Amino acid sequence: MRHILSGVAVAATLILGAAQPTIAQNLFAPVVYINDKAVTRYEVQQRxxxxQILGSPADEAGAEDALVLDRLRMYAAQQLGIEVTDQGLQTGLEEFASRAGMSAxxxxxxxxxxxxxxxAYRDFVRAGVAWRAVIRQRLLPQLNVTDAEIDQEMKRQIETPIIDRVLLSELIIPTPPGQEQAAMDRANAIAASQPNEAQFAAAARQYSAAGSAAAGGRLNWVALDNLPPSLRPVLTNLSTGQITQPLTVPGAVVLFFMRDxxxxxxxxxxEQVLEYMTLRMPSASEAAQLAARTRSCDDLYVQAGSEAAPMVNRQTQSQNAIxxxxxxxxxxxxxxxxGIVNYGNAADVVVLCSRQPALLAEAQADVATTALPDDGVEAAVPDQQGIPSREMVREDIFNRKANAAAEAYLAELRADAVIRRP
Structure with missing residues (x-):
């Protein structure tokens, strides 16, 4: 599931409970068919x-849609001859329960x-286990992550500032016994409206029980390290102007709005590391003519000719060593x-091959370099604080591609399915 909850929040909801849904007539009557597989009203209420217990939006339409998607997942598994074994199901049940710090x-x-x-729990997990098998068999063999994609992602991470302070607004809705679902519904409605700062402030003044309500929920700057560890990744994934999904805590449902x-x-x-080429020429005019003909680093060897090519100097150096x-x-x-560098009595043809952050160059164990050990590269990389390895980045990109491919395939299954109501 996309909505990520802490084990504490799940466990607290299980202990406190929430409002029971109203039992409708014809409880086991089908409400929708997906490729001739029925979803009953009872299943919708159970889902x-x-x-609700997982803290996800819990209206009837959302529950029905989740069950439709599960039927499609099981249909895809059936088409591929995939069956969930008892052992596989039990492993899935244990893994999911462990998120709440419990056994299955x-x-x-x-x-x-x-x-x-x-x-209801077993059916939910069974569909997830089957779908993972579908993804492994049908989609993963088609996915690939290139070195260029890894370099680009690592460069982005290196050049992105590490958030250390946040400016938040809060909205805390109390959940007295018996009113848990009403509070969650209200929080979900506020989050779904994607409010701007003024709209969030108005909602905080109306619904929040926090002392900050009169100020529209506005808090002062707070150091990220002062916040609970479980909350930090939730907030750092927000952009300015975004709101969290409802977060369940004992006795309340909480929303945060990122102001800055x-x-x-x-x-x-x-610091940067540059790969570049130089070739000394007798005059600036000759250097300018050669530079005008050169279209790339490798092309310099061709344009310089067989006699001059051995004199080309290609090297990788940090900025302070050039x-x-x-x-x-x-x-x-x-x-x-x-380009050229004119010394008066001679000139260098200079070609830039690439530039990259020094941290990225250091992380690439296989980067060829002609620079000497004391060229300054080490000084340019005093600390690789928080930089993931290339394998970690490769895995992250691969997982993002897999998720995107899975969502696209699920949408395709839905488009091709026969979905009807009785």
Whole structure:
């Protein structure tokens, strides 16, 4: 599920419980068919109750849609001959329950106390286990992550400031016994409206029980390290002007609105490592003619000719190790652009091959370099604070591609399915 909850929040909801849905007539009557597989009203009510416990939006339409998607997942598994074994299902049940700090048996018992039948939990997990098998068999073999994609993502992370302070507004809706679902519904409605700062402030003044309500929920700047660890990733994933999904805590449902954030760059993030080429020419005019003909780094060897090509000097150096005149010329150049440095009695043709953050260059163990050990690269990389390895970045990109492919395939299954109501 996309909505990520802490184990504490799930466990607290299970203990406190929430409002029971109204039991309708014809409880086991089908409400919708998906490829001739029925979803009953009872299943919808059970899923709605299950979603309430997980802290997800829990209206009837959302629960029905979730069940439709599960039927499509099981249909895809059936088409591929995938079956969920008892052992596979039990592993899935244990893994999901562990998110709430429980065993599968404990989680099932807690669900029963809150009005959710064990079969509803088992069906939910079975669809998830089957869908993962579908993704592995059908989609993952088609996915690939290139080195260029890894470089681009690592460069983005290196050049993105690390958030260390946030400016938040809060909205805390109390949940007295018996009113938990009403509070969650209100919080979901506020979050779904995607309010701007003024609208969030108006909602906080109307609904919040916090002392900040009179100020529209506005808080002062707070250091990220002073916030609970479980809350930090939720907030750092917000952009300015965005609101969190409802967060359940004992006795309340909480919303946060990000008004602003501040951060600092990693040490060494501004330092660059450049790969470039130089070729000394007898005069500025000859250098200018050669530079005008050169279209890339590799092309310099061709344009210089067989006699001059061995004199081409190609190297990788940090900025502070490059001679000043050459470094100044490279500063305004793009990749594969050629220029000249005129010394009066001679001139250098200079071609920039690439530039990248020093931290990225250091992280690439296989980067070839002709620079000497004391060229300054090490000094440019004093601390790789928080930089993931290439394998971690590759895995993250791969997972994002897999999620996107899975969503696209699920949409395709839905478009091709026969969905009808009785």
């Amino acid at each position: 709605m109750r299950f979603m 048996a404990q989680f099932t018992a807690a669900l029963e106390q809150s009005g959710v039948e064990p079969q 954030s501040q951060g600092t760059l990693r040490p060494g993030a501004k 001679p000043t005149l050459i470094a100044t010329r490279l500063a305004s150049m793009d990749d594969d652009e050629a």
